[in-house]
Amino acid sequence: MNEEKNREIYERYLNTTHLLGRIACVIALVLLLGAPFAIGAYLGAMPDLGAMGRGFASIGLVYLVSCVAEYLIYVPMLGAGGSYLAFITGNLINMKIPCAMNARDIVGAKSGTAENEIISTLSIATSSLVTILILALGVLLLSPLRPVLDSPVLKPAFDSVLPALFGAMACKYYRHHGRIACPTVLLMAALFMLVPGLIGSTSFMITPSGAVAIGLAWFYFRRDRAAKEAQA
Amino acid sequence: MELKNQLNSPVMFLICGSIVLVVALTCVVFAVRAYRAGKAIGMDVNKMKRTIVASATFAVLPSIGILLGVIALSGNLGTAWPWLRLSVIGALHYETQVAGAAAEAVGMKSLSMDYMTPGSFATIALLMSVCIIWGMVFSLFNCKRYTRRLGAGGGEKAKKKSALSGFGDIAMTAMFIGLVSAYLGSYVGGFVSGEGLFRFAGDWIPLAVALVGAAAMRLFLWIQERWHAAWVESFSIAGSMLIAMTSAIFLGWLA
Numbered sequence: 001m002n003e004e005k006n007r008e009i010y011e012r013y014l015n016t017t018h019l020l021g022r023i024a025c026v027i028a029l030v031l032l033l034g035a036p037f038a039i040g041a042y043l044g045a046m047p048d049l050g051a052m053g054r055g056f057a058s059i060g061l062v063y064l065v066s067c068v069a070e071y072l073i074y075v076p077m078l079g080a081g082g083s084y085l086a087f088i089t090g091n092l093i094n095m096k097i098p099c100a101m102n103a104r105d106i107v108g109a110k111s112g113t114a115e116n117e118i119i120s121t122l123s124i125a126t127s128s129l130v131t132i133l134i135l136a137l138g139v140l141l142l143s144p145l146r147p148v149l150d151s152p153v154l155k156p157a158f159d160s161v162l163p164a165l166f167g168a169m170a171c172k173y174y175r176h177h178g179r180i181a182c183p184t185v186l187l188m189a190a191l192f193m194l195v196p197g198l199i200g201s202t203s204f205m206i207t208p209s210g211a212v213a214i215g216l217a218w219f220y221f222r223r224d225r226a227a228k229e230a231q232a
Numbered sequence: 233m234e235l236k237n238q239l240n241s242p243v244m245f246l247i248c249g250s251i252v253l254v255v256a257l258t259c260v261v262f263a264v265r266a267y268r269a270g271k272a273i274g275m276d277v278n279k280m281k282r283t284i285v286a287s288a289t290f291a292v293l294p295s296i297g298i299l300l301g302v303i304a305l306s307g308n309l310g311t312a313w314p315w316l317r318l319s320v321i322g323a324l325h326y327e328t329q330v331a332g333a334a335a336e337a338v339g340m341k342s343l344s345m346d347y348m349t350p351g352s353f354a355t356i357a358l359l360m361s362v363c364i365i366w367g368m369v370f371s372l373f374n375c376k377r378y379t380r381r382l383g384a385g386g387g388e389k390a391k392k393k394s395a396l397s398g399f400g401d402i403a404m405t406a407m408f409i410g411l412v413s414a415y416l417g418s419y420v421g422g423f424v425s426g427e428g429l430f431r432f433a434g435d436w437i438p439l440a441v442a443l444v445g446a447a448a449m450r451l452f453l454w455i456q457e458r459w460h461a462a463w464v465e466s467f468s469i470a471g472s473m474l475i476a477m478t479s480a481i482f483l484g485w486l487a
Contacts, residue, residue, distance in 0.1 A: 006273040013269040018376040020265075024258045025372040029365060031251045032321060036358035038247050039313075043238055043350035047358040048338065055337025055355075059330065060363045067366030075371075077404050080379045085262050087367035088255060090321040093411065095294040098469070099287050101408050106286050106465050107279040111401045112382070115279075118270040122283045125263035127291035132256045132319050134295040135302060139315045142303070149300055156437065156484035157477040161297035163438040164476035166415045167445025168469050172453070173409055180406055185413040192421020196434075199426065202418040209417070210410030217406035221399050 010114045014080060017121075021084030028088045069207045076111065077101070082120030089128040093203065094162055098169055099127045105172070179220060184213045236345055239310025239353065248316035255320045286466040293473045301327060308343045313357060321364055334359040416442060440483050445476030 040046040074092060075083045078100055086096045103123035109116040138145060148154070174181040188209050192198055198205060238244070263284075270280050298318050305314035305327060317327050334356040335343035343356075382400075419439040426434020452468035455461060 002274075009269065009272045013265070013272075017262075017265070020261065021375060022372055025368045027254060028251075028258075028320070029368055029372070031254060032361045032365065033358070035247055035251060035316070036354050036361060039244065039357060040350070040354035042243050042247070043235070043354060045349065045351035045354055047354040048351055051338045051355050052359050052362065055334055055359045056362055058337055059333040060359070063330065063363040064366050067364070067370070071367050071370040071374075073407060075375065075378055076382050076400070077407065080375060081262055081266055083375055083379070084371050085259060087371045088258065088321060089319075090364070091294070091298060091318070091323050092367075094297070094323065095291060097408070097411065099290045101404075102290055102469050103283040103287050106282055107276075111404045114273055115270075115275060118266045118273075118275060118280070119283050121262055121266035122270075122280060123287040125259040125266070126284050126287040128259045129256060129263070130288050130291035131295040131298060132252060132259070134292065135299055135315055135319045136252070138296075138299040139302065139311055142306075142311060146303060149296075149303060153481060156480040158297050158300045160438065160441040160477050160480035161294055161473070162415060163419060163441040164445040164473040164480070165294065165469070166412050167442030167476055168449040168472035169408075170412050170416055170442070171446035171449035171472075172469075173405065173412065175453075177405060177409055181409045181413065184410060185416050188413045188417025189420035189424075190417075192417045193424045193430065196421055196425040196429070199418050199422050202414055205414045205418070206411050209414040210407040213406040213410035213413065214403050217402045218399065221402055 006114075010117075014117070017081045017084070021080065024084060024088060066203065069204075073207065073210060077120075078124065079117035079120045081117060082124045085121065085124045085128060089124070089131070091131065093206075094165065095127055095131070096124050098165060099123050101169075102172075177217075180213050180216045183216060184209060187212060235348060235350060235353070236310065238350075240312065244310060244312035248312040251316055252319045282466055286469075289467050289470045293470055293477065305331060308345050308348070309353070309356075317360065321361075321368065323364075327360070330360055330363050331356065334363075435487075437480060437483050437487055441476050441480045444479040444483075445472050448472035448475040 036047050070092060071087070074086065074097060077097060078086055082096075082100055086092055086100075089096070100120045100123045103119050104111075104116060107115070107119055109119045138149075149158070170181070170185075174185075188205065191205070267280055271277060302311065302314045302318050305317075309331060314327065332343045335347075335352070337359060338352045338355045340347040340352060416439075419442055423434045423436040423439050424430060424432055449468060449472040452464055452471055456464040456468065
C-alpha cells in the first residue's frame with residue numbers, strides 16, 4: 001500500500017520534472033540565443049547571420065555530433081531532472097558527470113531507481129550552484145584575485161584539474177571493476193600511443209571507449225548469470 | 233566608448249547576470265523539489281544531506297578551474313560573456329576551442345581584442361551559443377521518451393520488464409569507466425607518442441598527476457575503511473584532487 005503511494009508520488013514528481021525541465025530548456029534557449037542579439041543592440045551591430053551559418057557549417061556540425069553522443073550517453077546516467085539541469089548548466093565531463101557518479105556511489109543508489117533520480121538531481125543542482133557562486137564571486141573579485149590565479153606558480157595546478165579528477169575517480173572505480181577497466185584503459189592507451197593525433201580529440205573517443213567497457217560488462221554479466229543459474 | 237570597455241560595462245553584466253540568475257533559480261527549484269520528493273517517498277534524509285555536502289565540496293576545485301577559463305577568455309571577449317558561458321551551458325574545454333574557431337569563421341586572424349569589432353563579437357557570441365545548445369534541444373524534445381524507454385523514469389515496473397534487468401547499473405558504471413579510460417589513455421599516449429611515435433618524450437605531467445590523484449584516493453579509501461569514517465567519503469575526491477593538483481606544481485619543477 002505504502003509502496004503504491006510512493007510510486008504514485010514519484011510518478012507525479014517525474015511528470016512535473018519533465019514539464020519544468022522543458023519549460024526551463026525553452027527559457028534557457030530563448031535567453032542564450034537572444035543574448036547575442038541583445039548585446040548586438042547594445043554594441044550597435046547585430047550578429048552576421050551569413051557568417052554565423054558558414055561558421056556553423058565548418059565547426060558547428062562537429063559539436064552537433066558530439067552533443068548527440070553526450071545526450072545518448074549521459075541521460076541514462078543522470079536521470080530526468082539531472083539531465084535537464086546538466087544540459088542547461090554545462091561542464092558535463094569535467095564536473096557534472098563525475099560529481100553525480102560520486103554522489104550515487106556514496107549513497108549506493110542503483111540506476112533506474114527513484115533514489116538515483118533524486119540523488120543525481122540534487123548532486124547536479126548543488127554542484128551547479130557552487131560553480132555559479134564561485135564564478136560570480138571570482139568575477140566580482142577579479143582584480144584582487146587575478147594575480148593569485150594567474151600566478152605562474154599555481155598555473156600547473158590549475159592546468160591539471162582533469163588529470164587529478166580522473167586519477168582519483170579511476171582509483172575509486174577501477175578497484176572493484178578491474179576486469180572491465182584494465183582491458184579498456186590498456187586498449188585506449190595503445191590506441192593513443194599508436195595514433196597520437198587522436199589526443200586532441202579525446203572527448204570524441206569517450207564513445208568507443210565506453211562501448212568497449214559496456215561490451216565487456218555485458219560479457220561478464222552474462223557469464224556470471226549463466227554460472228549462477230548453473231549452480232542453482 | 234572602446235569595445236573592451238563596452239564588453240565589461242554594467243549593461244553587459246546586467247544582460248549576462250540576469251541569465252545566470254534565471255539558471256541559478258532553476259537549480260534551486262529542481263533541488264528543492266528533489267529533496268521534498270525524496271522525503272515524501274521515504275528516502276533517508278541523511279543520504280540526501282551527504283549528497284549535497286559531497287557535491288558541494290566536489291564542485292569547488294573544478295569551479296576554480298572554470299573561473300580560470302573565464303579569466304583566460306576575458307582578455308579577448310571581456311569578462312561578462314565568458315562568465316555567462318561558463319556559468320551556463322558552456323564547458324571549459326569547449327569554450328576556448330569554439331571561441332577561437334568562431335573567430336576564424338567570422339574572418340578574424342585569431343581570437344584577439346585587436347581584431348574584434350562589435351559585429352564580429354555579436355556573431356562569435358551567437359555562434360558559440362548555437363554550437364552548444366543541442367543537448368538542451370534534445371532534452372526539450374526527447375528526454376521524457378528517452379528516460380521512459382530506458383526505464384530510468386519508468387519506475388520498477390519498467391525495470392522488471394526489461395530483458396537487461398540488473399545490467400543497467402553495471403552499464404552506467406562501465407560507461408563511466410570508459411570515460412575515465414579515454415582520458416587516462418590519452419595521458420599515456422601523450423607521454424609515449426606525444427612528441428613522435430614511441431619516443432617517450434611527451435608531456436608526462438598529466439599522467440603523473442593522475443597517478444598521484446589515484447594514490448591519494450587510495451589513501452582516503454584506506455582511512456575510510458580502516459576507521460569506518462564514512463564522512464571521509466564526502467571529501468575524498470576533493471581532497472585527492474587538491475593533493476594531485478598541488479603535486480603538479482612540484483612535478484612542473486622537475487619537467
